[in-house]
Ligand SMILES: [Zn+2]
């Protein structure tokens with residue numbers, strides 16, 4: 699069974715059923731992440747939400763992103779010392795990451811298919827989540843690259 703990305707209204711209903719109410723600002727941040735495929739950084743979320751709530755601070759955006767992550771409705775893709783990107787897709791999935799433009803494409807795949815390797819059972823390891831990213835060139839960057847080589 700392929701899991702689908704949960705929508706904004708599904709996530710909001712889930713939070714409500716757990717007795718969690720979000721302020722309008724936090725709702726807008728959650729909605730933005732649920733409706734974009736961009737996997738934005740906190741700064742990008744801040745810029746976008748700032749158009750609607752000019753008074754919002756970057757600290758509030760960070761706090762909200764952390765809170766939504768703790769609640770399990772969004773995910774953080776942490777890259778060591780580079781800034782994190784945030785993912786409104788809270789189901790298990792893999793990523794295609796373009797190394798030219800940093801575009802991220804979601805690939806929905808159930809973990810039992812992704813990790814069907816006998817090694818794991820052997821180590822008696824309990825898997826809570828996984829992270830799998832393939833790095834390469836997205837279609838737009840591929841055609842830009844072939845355009846460049848055609849011109850030379
Ligand atoms: Zn690209």
Ligand SMILES: [Zn+2]
Nearest residue numbers: 785787793804
């Ligand atoms: Zn994703």
